[in-house]
Amino acid sequence: MTEKTRSRFINDIYVNREYSWLLFDKRVLEQSQDLSNPLLERCKFLSIFSSNLDEFFMVRVGSLYNESLSDAQARDNKTQLTAAKQLEGVCETVRDLYAERAVCYFRLKKELSKYGVRILRADELTPRQKEEARTVFMTHVLPLLSLMVLDAKHPLMQFENMKNYMLYDLERDGRRMVGVMAFNAALDRLYRIGGGEKARLVPLEELVRAFGHNAFTGYTAGGRMMMRVTRNADFDTNIDDSDVERDFSEIMKKKVESRARLNVVRLEIDREDEKLKEFVLKLLKLHPRFCFCDERFFDYKFMFSLDKYLPPERSLPLKYPPFKGAVAKELCGAPSLIETVFRRDVFLSYPYDSMTPLVDLLEECALDKRVTSIKITIYRLAHHSRIAELLCKASENGKQVTVVIELCARFDEENNMYFAGKLQEAGCTIIYGMENYKVHSKIVSVVLKEGEQIRYITHLGTGNYNESTSKQYTDLNIITADEKIGEDAAAFFRNIAICNTEFTYNRLLVAPETLKSGLTALIDREIEKAKAGGEGAILCKMNSLTDKTMIDKFAEASCAGVKIDLIIRGICCLLPGIPQKTDNIRVISIVGRFLEHSRVYSFGKGEDRTTYISSADLMTRNTDKRVEIAAPVLDRQIADKIEKILRIMLADNVKAKKLCPDGRYRKVETLGETIDAQSYFLKNPL
Known part of the structure; x- marks a missing residue:
């Protein structure tokens, strides 16, 4: 991307959010060319990049589009860009990313052919192969294609979101019209x-390009163009809480269904056929800047499953070595996990540790007669959720089970609505969040009664209660019997039930009321140390940093002499290394085998260190518009383990990229031993 494009997204110490998001996706794309990754894993990174870009358009570009209509003069509070100016810059940046993706794909395709996997274009087929491909098309593809001819007697059609179509410029008896061929998801x-x-593989797109025109019997096909539209998925989830007669789940079902009819924010085409392109842009009422060309594919999901075309002995060396999350001996052999937690806090670091102990603990709680209630927040569940099954089991065993399930978890709404119904059928109390705040907290509260004594077990984590993602995302978890945390957890669920956000907890920092102020107070503590001649230190890990108040506070701390290390996987709207402003701040991003997902906020050093794990990133949406939790790490041994995890990540010089003062991400210098933090944790359990 040009220097002009880059500079428009940078203002003093601030980086535009959308631009930073695209830089993250670029780092994902770069993993497809990183030779430290096995070949088939590099293919997956290309697919992940494409899926990320799809979501970016549906959500972020959709949001900017909405803002450009509702308040055209509104400006980003960091770079002072209007939504329209941001959209212009986004389109310029994305066009470069399309070009980079094409280069990455052709390199991977060439390398795959060395291992016996050839992905063939139609024009690369021999006459014999072409005849076989024609038979495949006529027998297996054509019966599942839907056709339409657009003319005066046929209404214009509604192009579905993220679905491929082939358009043809048709002629019959001197009349010209447009033929539309819709792809079927079952193909x-x-x-x-x-x-x-x-393995000689011909993509579906190539079969349609080569033989699709034959479907329009009696017509002469001139130009043709494959296309796909991306529709805005950023719909309003706010509701009128005074409307007690309507079920929120029914409201959400209608809103989810409305996505198919929302405005188009992107058009993708495989060739610049000016007549067909102009026809579609006019039909969609879309500006040409939102049209992007990729001559091969619009989505690269097929790159995820190429291993099935190779025998295991040839595919295994081309993938990451298999591994299974560990279960500590003291947990694996424990006769009672409840008693284990009563004795000491339990720490789990996914995916290096298995989620099994948490699942087993819930199963024990579902059966233990001392347990009176289990309360949990759910944001995203696995499609086959053992945790949901155990909550049903606990309810059927007479436990009071309360599930706060977030129906507004983007793209997981339907899955969550399904589980909400199942849990309700089993007798669980279901709460759909709090007012117009998303409940993004990750907490389980178990209350036990032993005689007259009330005891608590609380799980606090940085990631979802999802058995599938726990094997792919890095997340930190603490299970504790601390009484004050237990009382806070019980109070948290009471407040959720009555929609009360104005509550101060003993140990927990809870957004939207106390999380930001609590973290700000800890930054102030480090500032005072530095001003007094001491050593102020801040070490944080998160997915994204966009909250201007927090960015300005980090800059203030930097100016006071506090040394700040930030590990930020994705969006970072703070520009480090600016003299006399952010020169004491270092920012690195790690993109590797696992998705870095844990959030940690640590202040001070040694015995003076205060550490929190959290469900929240430092984004305005998290700190001000969601219900989030930051939990203190009370056990010193666990705090030391977390510190070690972060220090090893800071030493990463294989997968880490550092954010430089010019807004670019560059590879961290390798001065001595190479360290890949994720590989280190796989080989050296903490």
Whole structure:
């Protein structure tokens, strides 16, 4: 991308949020060319990049589009750009990313062919292969394609979100019209032709390009163009809480269904056929800047499953070595996990540790007669959730089970609505969040009664109660029997039930009321140390940093001499290394085998260190518009483990990129031993 494009997104110590998001996705794309990753894993990174870009358009570009209509003069509070100016810059940046993706794909395609996987274009087929491909198209593809001819007697159609279409410029009896061929989601993406050990694969798109015109019997096909539209998915989830006669789940079902009809924010085409392109842009009422060309594919999901075309002995060396999350001996062999937690806090670091102990603890709680209630917040669940099953089991066993399930978890709404119904059928009390705040907290509260004594077990984590993602995302978890945290947890669920955000907890920092102020107070503590001649230190890890108040506070601390290390995987709107402003701040991003997802906020050093784990990033949406929790790490041994995790990540010089004062991310220098933090944790359990 040009220097002009980059400079428009930077203002003093601030980086535009959308631009920073695209830089993160660029770092994902770069993993597809990182030779330290096995070949098939590099193919997956290309697919992940494309999926990320799709979501970016549906959510972020959709949001900017809405803002440009509702308040055209509104400006980003950091870079002072209007939504329209941001959209212009986004389109310029994305066009460069499309070009980079094409280069990455052709390099991967060339390398795959060395291992016997050939992804063929139609023009690369031999006459014999072409005839076989034609048979495949006529037999397996054509029956599942839907056709329409657009003319005076046929209404214009509604192009579905993220669905491929082939358009043809047709002629019959001197009349010209447009033919539309809709792809079916049931179709395979790759079709194998020929025999032998080599996998010769022809993509669905190539079959349609080569033979699709034959479907329009009686017409002469001139120009043709494959296309896909991306629709705005950023709909309003606010509701009128005084409307007690309507079920929020029914409201959400209608809102989710409305996505298919929202405005188009992107058009993708495979060739610049000016007549068809102009026809579609006019039909969609879309500006040409939102049209992007990729001559091969619009989505690269098929790159995720190429291993099935190779025998195991050939595919295994091309993938990451398999691993299974560990279970500590004292947990694996414990006769009672409840008693284990009563004795000491339990720490789990996913995916290096298994989620099994937490699941087993919930199962024990579902059966233990001392347990009177289990309360949990749910944001995203696995499609086959053992945790949901155990909550149902606990309710059926007479426990009071309360589930705060977030129906507004973007793209997981339907899954959450399904589980809300199942849990309710089992007798669980279901709460759909709090007022117009998303409940993003990750907490389980278990209350036990032993005679007259009330005891608590509380789980606090940085990630979802999702067995699938716990094997792919790095998250930190603490299970504790601390009484004050237990009382806070019980109070938290009471407040959720009565929609009360104005509450101060003993140990927990809870957004939107006390999380930001609590963290700000700890930054102030480090500032005072530095001003007094001491050593102020801040070490934080998060997914994103966009909250201007927190950015300005970090800058203030930097000016006071506080040394600040930030590990930020994704969006970072703070520019480090600016003289006399942020020159005491270092920012690195790690993109690797696992998705870095844990949030840690640590202040001070040694015995003076205060550490919190949290469900919240330092984004305005988290600190001001969601219900989030930051929990103190009370056990010194656990705090030391977390400190070690962060220090090893700061030493990473394989997967880490540092954010430089010019807004670019550059590879961290390798001065001595190479360290890949994620590989280190796989080989050296904490």
